[in-house]
Amino acid sequence: MRTIKFLLKRLALSLIVLFGLSVMIFILGRVVPGDPARMSLGANAPQETVDRMRQQMHLDEPLVVQYGYWFSGIIQGDFGKSLYTKRPVIVDLTEFFPATLELVIFSGLLMGLGGLILGIISTKFNNTWVDNIIRIVSYLGVVTPSFVFAIIFLLIFGYLWPIFPTMGRLSQYLSFPPNHTGLLLIDSLIAGEWETFWNGFSHIILPAIALALGGMSQEARITRSSMLDNMSKDYILSHRAYGIPEKKIFYKYLLKPSLIPTVTVFGLDFAVLFGNAFLVEMVFNWPGLSRYGINVMLQKDLNAISAVIILLGAIFVLMNIVTDLVVSFLDPRIQLAD
Amino acid sequence: MKSNKFTFWKENVGRSWYKFSRNKLSVIGLTLFILLILAAILAPLITPYPKHAGNFVDLITGSQAPDARHLMGTDIYGRDMFSRIIFALRPALLMGIMVLAIVVPIGTILGLIAGYYKGKFGDHIIMRLTDVFLGLPPLILALAVSSILKPTLTNSMIAVSVAFWPWYSRLVYNMVISIKNEHYVISSELLGESRVHILFREILPNCLSPIFTKMTLDFGWVIIMTASLSFVGLGEQPPDPSLGTMVAEGARLLPDKWWVAIYPAFTIVLLVLSLNLIGDGVRDMFTATEE
Amino acid sequence: LAYAKVVKRDKSVVFSAVWPPQLDPAVGQGFGSAICYANIYDSIIFPQSDGTTTNHLAENIIVSADGLVYDITLKKGVKFHNGDELQAEDVVFSMNRIKTIGEGFGYLFIPTVKAISSDGPYQVKIELNKAFGPFLATLVNLYILNEDQVMAHINPDGLYGEFGDYGKEWLITNDAGSGPYMVTEMRIQEHLIAERFVDYWAGFDANNPDKFIFIGTAEPVTIRVMMGKRELEISDQWQSEESFGALDKIKGVDLVKFLSGSTLGIQLNTKRAPTDDVHVRRALAYIMDYEGIIKGVYPGASRLVSPVSLLMPGSDPTIVGYDTNLAKAEAELKLSKYYGKFDEYPVDICWAAEWVTADKMALLFQASAAKIGVKVNIAKQPWAKMISDVSNMETTAHANILTIGPHYGEAGTFISRYLSSSCGTWEQTEWLQDPEIDQMIYDALGTVDDKERYKKYSIIEHKILDICPTIFLVDVLEKHAYQAEYLEWGVAKSKAIPVQGYNIYMRDMKIFPERAKK
Amino acid sequence: MGDNYLLKVEDLTVDYKVYGGYLKVLDGVNFYVKHNERVGIIGETGCGKTTTMKSILRLQANNAIFRKGKITVGDQDILKMNDKNFHAFRKKGLAMIFQEPMIALNPVFTIGQQIEDVIYHASDTKLSKAELKQKAREVIASVSLPDADRILSNYPFQLSGGMRQRICIALAISMAQKLLIADEPTTALDVTIQAQILELIDQISKQKKMSLILITHSLGLTRNTTDRMYVMYAGSMIESCSTKQLYENPLHPYTIGLLKSIPRLTGGEFSNGIPGRLPDYMNPQPGCRFQNRCTKVMDICRRQKPSEIEVEPEHYVACFLFDQKGDKQ
């Protein structure tokens, strides 16, 4: 009951935030210089064609009116047409979002699990060479942008040791399974196409790791430091004094409270993955939303830009809510009411 | 009185240093950072070809592998990589400092106000605005801003700042919410202190520790973020050397002309790494326990 | 570093170009789209490497003496991909469609074509508004769609009245052509797959590729890896010199280079101080390090001396342009009213930030100008910003580095760039606005006789060189890396075709996968 | 010394490493607890009580440095045992109630989970889920808390301080043990609750026939609950005697000062406390650590550390006022 109330309240707040976001994006989009119609049609396009397109996009009307058109479209799920792909933005989103989603989910899993495991090992072997190595490696992970990883992986697995495919979601000799969810791996399982599944799986590994490494290092560091923090808490002492074996203290009584900051950071990092994915998508020719987002940004494709950002904003907001829920589950002291 | 004050500071600095230096990595980080700063300041003196940091092109000697004359090789324009990297430390450091100088005060003040007036109108406005900005992926936000403004160092600072401030207001907000209920804040209220005094003299000093820690970590992030901006063509103008641009351009030359990307990338990593290590130390410095 | 050897599986050609290709010939005009049109659609005439054209769908074309009426007889028995026969109505439909929609290559036909009509299933008549010498050359870009098929797929909720959306939506991922290849899969942002159309009227060589796959990436490392793994047969042309160098080193991979017909130059704003002074412009042209650019930036390319690419029919090979000459530059500068005041009048140079290679030229320009005391500020911009800047004379930078591509395979395309009507777009950032030149250009374009027209072009070229609105740099060399080991590509042996898209023409290629097996 | 000693701590010396050097906190602690004996240790905050107890349970902080000393429990020298053996040994023998009930329970697990785990590991046989639950209920009931099921399903923050403290006690005594160490078990609690808790500890220790160490800095609390007392000051025991003796005839100037500074229900002025504060642990002056606060300080106090002297039967005090030999030197 309390959870539901909390959810409703948070969702309402999120709508306000998304509305604010839409206003901002809209304004930002319109003040960015450059005539989108002209850009899309080329230098030689006759003025009438350009004018027609401008009219179609309501570019000649006052900002408020433009916003009105745009917003009422959004309410009806119509994000307008993309100048980049020439088709309704919503079609683009439904096509590209699953690709990114699949990548990000996979990457998020790696990030969470990998970070956690590294953090735990690092705590376990605190102040030994294992710990130091993990710490330094995770520093490197945090400070190296994901596109550098992407390039390095591509070189390693393209030149030196070509065990993974390096391009796209699926090898060209295979065709996509019937579309149910847009998630290739899931669709291929539904269709029972093992080869497709396996092929898709091997395609996703490299980009996912490249994308995950930064966050993974971050998680590892956070997990380590919160575990070390909690290690000196009185309740750990009392668990010891009450004769609970070290192993259990470590993996149960220490781990759970220490997960709280990790989860919080994970939530944010996960949302950020969507934004960070673009360079990785570019390098791996991944037909995803982030790459689409950057392309449309560079082409000043207003409708598409707004839609992408609203979508990413919604994901961010959603992740925040999910994070809060998980944290409140981990930490009973946290009251959801606020 | 003077000597009192002096011993008091000496003691404080000493204790902070003890906590900071307990972790050897932090000391290494600090040393590294100081070295990099020195290198940046002394760039014209320690680089073999200071001219190459400016308006210089010699396409004929471009893309030479590292050798005795060019320790880190030359780039495709025939400029000495080593000299350019050292000079590029200047805008990188400047960028970090300037962005933080913009972002921290703004974020902090907004966070202070929103936190102190939690539940009031101002709080809602500020925090929802913060959420809006947080909701945008920072890189995308920075991209959007940079595409409005000309790609210059100053403007990429502004762009990165726009994406960064909300993190500080959030951080400070959460701290203020708990600090404002401390009895020392309440005492000041009961005494009749002004809001300004309470916010800036009573509450703010107690928020500094996480702010400082976050600042050291973000310093590195700012540099990475500018590098990412350069990767899509937004950043400093040539011929000014910029680490991010060097990596972005060099990445296209991998692996054959590895030195063009690897050395600047390594420098970024070194710089950011040193700051992260310092950040850890700063956090230790502010923690109460002596363990 | 060792490259992995991967066995080539089938007779497909994979190539990369900038995304997205538009499958609808009334919408797209970019490089990627042009490749698709050339391979998927048929046009009435077909360009040749010597700059002339041959009949393609046309059996025969008769031009009236005044150059206003074109009577076209179509070949019989040409089949669309769905089996329908291509007839005159389809040509009429395609022309009307592109004129109505107005996008893509529509600008070629809207001002010139007055009416088009069919006279029987194989007779088409086109009437022009006024005589236009290069008209035949523009017909290369009129691709014929299957009227019935398009009309069967229109979305009635569109801008074009009874035609609804004119089938635009359907054509995003489908084709309605009759060309040698037909689209089988279009995944936006990922790849386009087209397979041989077995019923193609002109037939195939047995070793022509069975299918081609268009992928949309230009990331250098990605391209390198794919070439190395033989997952890519032909690279895109936008790789940097260094990238091409590296690609060339891959065993079995060669570079193919040909004049693309594009020209590269620095356009000077003739209306803003100090480049409003012809002496300053000439001085800048004299100081430019042409050799440096060709050696350092475009190795193997040839120097461009006039507005027109030497590849184009109608270009004048006798023209001599500006050379690098410090003394002359200084002399010109002394004549200028800004002499000695260049600190107050710096020259801003602008180019699209996305275009990495231009950095080199800008830096060279800056370094050269410094030799005669002209101060150059660098102001590269994202493409979008640059476009909006050049739409206004005051915000147009003093110097803009731009590549100009031909709209059709004839010198007139480069000459007509200097018309006042081009101002405000990136086609002309010089803001010349000279009525005399305008008049000369109109006159030339309206001349039907080729020889006469070419002579008029030459006079205009000389005039432009004299007022020096543009520093001409390079006749752009298009380069691609390709798998020479098992792919035979006609362009590699003979001259290229001066029309966009036609050099990656699958029927011009033969693939021998077995040669790759080692 | 006979076999009657359950716990014997000899010359325990422990430092903490901190900024600027070492805090020489424990300065040769000597004390013993007999079987079935209830011992009180009092001393001002910061004098090293908790440090001593943590050393006995081998739960020292990371920066604690063991200098010398010997701790025997029964006949085992626990500082010589390896971790595993000690772990098993501690489980069977020693239990401790921690100072702060707020932080001694894990905040993110229910009381039930925590108690059941302790029982599970304390018992020799493998218990089923239901048995565990039953035992947990019994444990809750043993500290006279009503509504065991609700409490078991609650998180620590949902309970009052008094309840939490009782649960800590319940946890400590749910293990079979010989010695219960209660480190200021009531500091955070109200007088009425405090009385209840002490009563409970008293009762249970008697019932289970185990020894008890009750640590506090309030002299009032030990009076009814203990048989014998130690007064600790700045890292060593300065006085030890039966509880009765301590209240009736305190000898050490510190003890006297302490007793004087307690406000009495009988009213009347009470003293200004003991002026000054604990010595600087980093650079303690040589000699008696109480010298700077002592009203009867003598020359020798500044030179030499006093040793324990038996002034009356079973009444030891570490002060030169009572050391004739020392006086003469």
Added chain:
Amino acid sequence: MKDLDFIKIENVKKYFPIGNDLFVKALDGIDLEINKGETVGLVGESGSGKSTLAYTLMGMYEPTDGKISFKNENIGLKAQKRDLSIKKEMQIVFQDPSGSLNPRRVISNILSRPLLLHKIVPKNELKAKLIELLDSVELPQEYLYKYTPSIGGGEKQLIAIARAIAAHPEFLILDEPTSSLDVSVQGKIINTLMKLKKELNLTYLFITHDMSLMRNVADRIAIMYLGKIMELATTREFFENPLHPYTKMLLSSIPVVSAEEEKLLPKEIKSSGEIPSPVNLPEGCRFITRCPYAKEICETKEPELTEREPGHWSRCYY
């Protein structure tokens, strides 16, 4: 009894909403008068609302209901709305000295704020005044340049007291000023407070749960239980003739150090039972869950605070 209306608290209630239409009834109708120059002791278990009463007096909370006046002026307002002159007259010393001093401000800063704010001294005499202040709580002047985390708890509390008296208030609330400290320093603080009271003619509201301490400092004592006053009497009366069972329970729980004291304690009642939550108070008498004498009437109707003997009030049917 001197000025009758120094501080007058009439039927003051303070309910804290905790959602779902529930309230913590921290104060549930308090009536109390404090006369100039006296020390009123306020005793009660944790959570009984002692601090809430203090905070409401200080203006940290606005009372939900009831009237508070200071020298006949209404002060049932939040501090922000009160006159600066009233703020000057009332000060508070909190229980936890660490929490009530800003750890990141130097003591000289902490102490000079009230002086400057209420314009007690001109700027040039500030330092002398600060030293005088430290002197009055018997701390050396070196302390001016220390941060509070580096000094001991007792000294911190002395600084807090110095700050509280800096502006020369008339009325001082002491909210358990020594309960977090050792007995060895408690004496000094209490003696300092008593000395100051005499010197500056202060009036104290002294909150504590240490009955022995109360015995030594208070003129009158009020016992609180779950937001209500249960018994109010002069100190003597209170110890010699406690009327309310809760008082007796409290007294019997006091840990004492001598036999004489033990004799003073009521024997017949032993502490037992749990305190009900202040959200769900029992109907009738709120002490019923722990009262050994509870009768039927106690379950249904709450007793009134009645004057059983002159100046001795109790809220019990017996």
